Amino acid sequence: MENCMVLEKMRQSLLGIERIKRNDGRNQFVARLDIARSLGVSLGTVENIIRLRVKTVSAALAIQINRLHMSTIEAERARLENERELAIQFNLTLDPDEMDEVETLLEEARARLRKLASGKRGA
Numbered sequence: 747m748e749n750c751m752v753l754e755k756m757r758q759s760l761l762g763i764e765r766i767k768r769n770d771g772r773n774q775f776v777a778r779l780d781i782a783r784s785l786g787v788s789l790g791t792v793e794n795i796i797r798l799r800v801k802t803v804s805a806a807l808a809i810q811i812n813r814l815h816m817s818t819i820e821a822e823r824a825r826l827e828n829e830r831e832l833a834i835q836f837n838l839t840l841d842p843d844e845m846d847e848v849e850t851l852l853e854e855a856r857a858r859l860r861k862l863a864s865g866k867r868g869a
Contacts, residue, residue, distance in 0.1 A: 749801070752803065753795070756795050757798060759812060760781060760792060760795060760796050761796060762815055762819070763777075764777045764781065764796075766822050781814070785811065785814060816859065816862050819855055819858050819862070823852060823855035823856065826851055826855065827852060829848070
């Protein structure tokens with residue numbers, strides 16, 4: 747049972763990384779290929795974990811996936827904060843709803859990082 751939970755966590759982490767990469771305009775194949783290269787594994791390995799076609803994931807790979815997930819979220823958070831600062835600096839007219847959306851996304855990214863960091867300490 748515990749192994750299933752670990753696999754699902756790895757799957758969700760990979761899908762989260764993929765989602766962020768796809769927001770940058772990449773398609774699914776390119777996003778997954780980039781993830782595989784970052785992890786040093788084949789594209790098939792990444793796809794098999796996402797599709798839950800594996801029975802186990804090595805501890806080293808699980809740690810790599812977790813680290814990649816955290817660094818991807820951190821990079822996305824930094825990118826969003828930079829965009830917000832640039833908008834403020836250049837006095838761009840932003841729709842208040844858009845600014846609220848950016849603030850919400852930043853807070854979600856911070857919350858996810860806090861959750862990942864607290865889970866790492868508890869492990």
